[in-house]
Amino acid sequence: MKVNEMMDKNFIVVSPEDDLVEVSILMEKKLRFTTPVVDSQKRLVGWITSLDVNRGFREGKKKVKDVMYAKEDIVHVHDDDPARLAVLEAGEYKVFNIPVISDDDVVVGVVRTFDIVKTLSSLYEVKVYKIFKAMEEELKGVTWDELMEASAIVTRRRTGKRVTANDYEKRIKNSTFGEAIWATGGLEKFFVGLIAIGELVIARKVAKARK
Amino acid sequence: MKVNEMMDKNFIVVSPEDDLVEVSILMEKKLRFTTPVVDSQKRLVGWITSLDVNRGFREGKKKVKDVMYAKEDIVHVHDDDPARLAVLEAGEYKVFNIPVISDDDVVVGVVRTFDIVKTLSSLYEVKVYKIFKAMEEELKGVTWDELMEASAIVTRRRTGKRVTANDYEKRIKNSTFGEAIWATGGLEKFFVGLIAIGELVIARKVAKARK
Numbered sequence: 448m449k450v451n452e453m454m455d456k457n458f459i460v461v462s463p464e465d466d467l468v469e470v471s472i473l474m475e476k477k478l479r480f481t482t483p484v485v486d487s488q489k490r491l492v493g494w495i496t497s498l499d500v501n502r503g504f505r506e507g508k509k510k511v512k513d514v515m516y517a518k519e520d521i522v523h524v525h526d527d528d529p530a531r532l533a534v535l536e537a538g539e540y541k542v543f544n545i546p547v548i549s550d551d552d553v554v555v556g557v558v559r560t561f562d563i564v565k566t567l568s569s570l571y572e573v574k575v576y577k578i579f580k581a582m583e584e585e586l587k588g589v590t591w592d593e594l595m596e597a598s599a600i601v602t603r604r605r606t607g608k609r610v611t612a613n614d615y616e617k618r619i620k621n622s623t624f625g626e627a628i629w630a631t632g633g634l635e636k637f638f639v640g641l642i643a644i645g646e647l648v649i650a651r652k653v654a655k656a657r658k
Numbered sequence: 659m660k661v662n663e664m665m666d667k668n669f670i671v672v673s674p675e676d677d678l679v680e681v682s683i684l685m686e687k688k689l690r691f692t693t694p695v696v697d698s699q700k701r702l703v704g705w706i707t708s709l710d711v712n713r714g715f716r717e718g719k720k721k722v723k724d725v726m727y728a729k730e731d732i733v734h735v736h737d738d739d740p741a742r743l744a745v746l747e748a749g750e751y752k753v754f755n756i757p758v759i760s761d762d763d764v765v766v767g768v769v770r771t772f773d774i775v776k777t778l779s780s781l782y783e784v785k786v787y788k789i790f791k792a793m794e795e796e797l798k799g800v801t802w803d804e805l806m807e808a809s810a811i812v813t814r815r816r817t818g819k820r821v822t823a824n825d826y827e828k829r830i831k832n833s834t835f836g837e838a839i840w841a842t843g844g845l846e847k848f849f850v851g852l853i854a855i856g857e858l859v860i861a862r863k864v865a866k867a868r869k
Contacts, residue, residue: 471712480691480708480754497691497708501682504715531779531836538776543691543754560771565749567778573845581846585853624845625742634784634835635792638852642796645856653864 448530453566454547454556460485461495463512467503470511474500483546483554484515490552494521523548526555530566533558568625575619575627582645589648597647601640659741664777665758665767671696672706674723678714681722685711694757694765695726701763705732734759737766741777744769779836786830786838793856800859808858812851 459477461470461484474482474497484493493515503514523546524533533545537560547556579598583591595612598619602610610618624637631637670688672681672695685693685708695704704726714725734757735744744756748771758767790809794802806823809830813821821829835848842848 468716471716475709475713478709497712498686498689501708501711501715502686504712505679505682534775534779534836537772538779541770541772543771559752560775561748561752561754563775564745564771564778567775568745568749578846578849581850582853585850586857625745635789638789638849639792639796641849642793642852642856645853646797646860649857649860653861 448566449526450524450528450530450533450547450558451526451556453530453533453562454526454558455562456556458483458554458557460489460554461511462486463492463510463515465511467500467509467511467514470495471497471500471504481544483557484511485554489554491518491523491546491548491554493517494546521546524558525550534563534567537563573624575622575624578624578641579619582641586645586648586652589652593648593651594644597651598644601643601647605640605643659777660737661735661739661741661744661758661769662737662767664741664744664773665737665769666773667767669694669765669768671700671765672722673697674703674721674726676722678711678720678722678725681706682708682711682715692755694768695722696765700765702729702734702757702759702765704728705757732757735769736761745774745778748774784835786833786835789835789852790830793852797856797859797863800863804859804862805855808862809855812854812858816851816854 459473459479459482461473461482463484463486474480481494481496483491484495486492495511495515499514499516502508508514522536522540522542524536526547526549536542536545537558543560545558546554547558549555579594583589583594586594592612595616599610599612599615602608602615628634628637631640670684670690670693672684672693674695674697685691692705692707694702695706697703704723706722706726710725710727713719719725733747733751733753735747737758737760747753747756748769754771756769757765758769760766790805794800794805797805803823806827810821810823810826813819813826839845839848842851
């Protein structure tokens, strides 16, 4: 995934000569706490936050250029950068928004941390069921019922709880990857459980073939 | 993971009677775009943003209570809620910060979206190597070298690229889960690749045992 698939394209921009009161009204109307400052060619020249506007008001400043950050002092990403980069930078620099520029420095979007959260959590919200369906397709010659039966056996072995194949199927239809990794205690443990299930169905398939 | 493991504990609070100019200076000094409003017992009564402060300045308002949101109009979570809940709410309501309250309504923290991004991305940054180590441990009787050999074979089959067991080992030592799922095209595909590897090492183990 690229940055341009995760960014807000309905961003606002302001120019260095803009009046602070007007910018303040625009930011409030569009609910933007921070916004890129651009030149007449829409190229990134700076960044302004609502905290800077507040300071400007307190100190009697009139224009964006009196309170803005320079381009050199802010984090930015390119539209064809991997989305991962914006994720890492937001976490590292503790910023809420990151301007996205094209190769000629033109601002083409803003990555907002809640867009990142939405993208990351949509991955977490993949149903566990879909992972098992992919597994069924991969393991040729293993039926869905055999897969559910093996899953119930592995679950009984690991947790001591009596679970039927039917119970297991219901559970994975309702639970998500995010819930599963928090429930099993982490990514590795979740995968290891799946591998154990895979190992069991394969062993059973081999045993059946020998009969 | 609970909300209280992911929240900012160095938050600031303001009270409804506080002077807007002083609040504005505090928010700028602490770099807080939004902050909880509390009563004398530190219980949550509202929420104020730097955009509200701007509006207050424009309109000649003097106190926090003149521009704040009421408690009913904001999203909040409890300190013992699952961290997942804050993640989902930030994505759904598109908010940058969520106040965290205890059972008696006292504000005990603030979840910031970049804290969420950091937590989520640290999960993504798990080395793929660790997943293979967990797999080796799970698949009794399969050596690390056999696992790498099977991985190289599966990779060759799927991508057509000539990869040795050695190449493969180097690759997983350097790459993370986040990179791997973006590279393979999604969670299910990544996992299906692991299952294919598991299937192959098990088939080879069975074949060896028969000899």
